[in-house]
Amino acid sequence: MLLHHAIRIVEKNQPINDSSNLTNLDFKLFNQTTGKKYDYPVFGKQCNHFGDKFIDLQNAVDGFNSQERQYQCPHCDQIYKEISDFTPHDLFKKIQNEFHPQTNTISIVHGILVSHIKRNKKRFGDPLISDKIKNSIIDLLTQREDDPFQKASQSTTLAQLDQRLKTEFQIQFQSMCLLDNVNINIPVRHKDCKHIQAYELTSLISYQIENYRDQKNNQLKQRDTVRYLKCQQSGCHSIFPLYSEIDLINSLVVDFQFLQTIKKAYPGNQLYIINKTINNEILLTDWISNSTNTKDKFIYQYWAQKENKIELEKLFSYDEFQRNVLEKMATIMNLEQPKAIKEKINQYKNSICWMKLKDYSNQMVEYPTRCVNCPIPKPLGEKQQDIIEPQQDNIKPLNNWDIRTFIAYIIHKKKKAEVKKQNTEKLKCPLCENEFKKNLVQMQFNNELIFYDAQLYQKMQNRLSDIKYEPDNLFEYRGKDYLLENFKNLWKYSVEDFLNDENVSENGKIQYKTIKCHNFRDLYLKNPLINFKCKNQIRFNFDYFYKKFQENNFQFKNGIKLCQCQETECELVTEIEGQLYYDHVYNEAYKNKPTHCNCDQGFEYDLKNKKFRELKQGEYVMMKLIAPIVRHFKEDEQLERGLSFKYQQQGQRQQIRQQSIMEQ
Structure with missing residues (x-):
């Protein structure tokens, strides 16, 4: 019996697993024992284990083709003698239709499928799936054609208001949350937002919860002005209510067009493109799918280096290598930073220093990354702070690589050590040349190995055009000015x-x-x-x-x-x-x-x-x-995630109160 023949037989059966209320933030599409992706996951009619304990139909077919002419379930030892005794998983076709073929893990929120939420589950995941806001989340994540807010918040609709599309016919943007610069899985905006940039839903909910804890302070209860968050997009006047989770969620709208594109995007992709065609049709795609060669420029440049290419072609196919890099990139960018890294960032974020943003491939870094051992940059002295060009003798800029290059480097070295069984070999950071304590084979990709510097990413955004033409893509990081701005605004x-x-x-x-x-x-x-x-x-x-x-x-x-x-x-x-x-x-x-x-x-x-x-x-x-x-995260957080908003006129405060009453 062949697999495709078995699939036709199985699909005649009704799915027995109702997933409409299923919630699983780490729903894996591969066999956790073998590590291989399911060819076609099914259940046996007599099995009582649901969730993510599947049977791979190909294994069942192999059992029926064997001498025993039967198949024993590896999860409950139930024996099956007919291929018609299996039934498909009711999520499988939805997953096939909604996600990229190379997706390995997804998240399910009250029966709704979203991209895998790779975040601290206690802080960001549990609030999303709590029973307290279950109905509000389901309502928020349900697409309705007759909802005017949903129609107005789609990416292609908002792109028509963007001046860039009128002159350049293309808009490129990163899927980074406006609040905390993490990768977006569930894109939301305030109902009044008119910009393409979006927020990550889990970031906003977590932010509201931490704000609510502070409302136990009586002084805060008496001040309406600290119960709101002003939209972080420059020029936007939308205001998020923070006095309850329900009110916050009710002020939001999901960009379903962007959500579906994220799910269909190449795993780990960060860059998205809005194109205006000759027929004035507006299309939203992820960069890799839109690219003619589907190759990320940083990963491909690392692969194509003469000293790497011969080795890498023996270890990986390019698609496998690229997918590994991008998935680990998304994981690291969404992890919370350990206290030691936060302290290291805090030591430089207020100083004046130079950052070198030229990558290994001679491209300008997009997502600055260093290893946990890289030293903090030496701050400029008072007499040096007005220097235009750094002096090579006493002012050394801090090296940064793009996160994709750094991950590609580690994956390459790790796989090479595994194949050659060099279990004692250790990794040296290519930037600071410090050696890690763990062996290469033992290394896990987490935020205790390398870290994405969101603080630096945030500050370099306004200077990208200037940095591009500087020698070595040097960036003068002026922490003193940024600190003064925080005082004035925060x-x-x-x-x-x-x-x-x-x-x-x-x-x-x-x-x-x-x-x-x-x-x-x-x-x-x-x-x-x-x-x-x-x-x-x-x-x-x-x-x-x-x-x-x-x-x-x-x-x-x-x-x-x-x-x-x-x-x-x-x-x-x-x-x-x-x-x-x-x-x-x-x-x-x-x-x-x-x-x-x-x-x-x-x-x-x-x-x-x-x-x-x-x-x-x-x-x-x-x-x-x-x-x-002051309503914001503590100073030692990764970066200030949201400024307290002060209304300058009493009439404006009254208007906000009336608006919140109408929303309730």
Whole structure:
């Protein structure tokens, strides 16, 4: 009996496994014992094991073709004597139709098929499949032709609003979540979003849950402005409600066109293309499927190198090699980084240094990656920070490879060692030349081997056109500027914070004792910071804090003393959040200062009426401000995943409240 003849017989039977409520985030399409993909998975009618314990029909056929003329189920030892005693899996045809042929693992959420969610299951997977939001998730992931929000949120529909498509006839974009830069499996947007870039559903749900835990703080409950997340896409004004999981999910819409393309895409693919044809038809495809040779440029360049090609052709077919690299790439990019890596990134993310973004193949790196042993870059000194070109003698840029090249390198060396049975051979990092402790054969692909630097990826996006033409694709990483931006946008004391502070804002007036920096009395305040660990809440320049922060290797291990106050009045600063804030109120007041005012005794500013008044001797009264709540992930996270959004006008806040009531 041949397999195709057996399939015709089996398909006459009704599937006995109802998968409509099946949930399995690691649903494997291969035999976990043999490691081989099923030719045609089936169940025996007398078997009672469902889920992912399949029988491969080819094995059953082999049993009937043997001398015994029967087949024994390897899972329950049930013996079958007729090929008609088997029934197909009800998901198999759906999987065949919806996924790329080389897909090995998928995720099933309440009976709905999605790409494999390669993330921390406790943090990102379990909330998605919880019974609490089951009905909302099913409703969100159900496609309806009559839903106007779903129609408006499809990639090709949104592409028509994108100016790039009108001039270039093609848009390329990465499937990276706007919130935390992970690979997208379930693309969602706010119902009001009009941009192609999307969010990963599990990232938003996890973010909301962590935000909700903070709402136990009474001060946070009283402030509606920290219960929302502003869309991270530049120019978009959509606002995600964070006060409950249900309300967040109800504000979302799935891009089913993008979702289906992701499922059909070559496993591990990150790049997608929207093309406008001659007939004005708009098509969305993954880059590899759209490419004429279906070869990833980084993987193929590694394969094609003279020193690699002869060896690799003996070890792999190109398709097998490329699929292995891309699947491991997706895995690493979606893993959470261990604490040691976060600390290493934190040590450079605030410094000023040079990054070399030229890959092994002489291409510019797209996804910067290093090994866990690569040293952090040496920060530039104060005298070097304005240098245009790095000096080879004392300023060495940090090398980065693209993640695909790095994975290709390790897979190559590992497979070679396995074939030659070189069980004691160890791997050296090609960038830093440090040797790993484990043998090559024992190595597993995880975030304790190499890591994707999402922090660097995020910062290089605005400079791609410049980096492209720099020698060695050098990128001047200006952590000082990025830190100042975080203060201005994230850790800030705003006019709204002052007006919401009932202790000090009864008449809307604020007083300042001086317009000079606390630590350098000959310098005027510029980019002023407030120290809330100081009883006097002194103001000093950001440059002074940065100098002290740099002297402490950008760490707060032993605390940093920023004030010249007595120890009883001023505590050491041990972190930024909740202790240091950028004073937007001072900037608002000072810009209205008349040119003739010296403010030797300080000044007063009426924020409601926009009036500035110079103080006379003895008029200054110390006002005790309350530090505002900041809604974002802790500073030592992989990167700041979302900024707290402050509404500048009371009317806008009221509008948001009305909108949320209507949604409920």
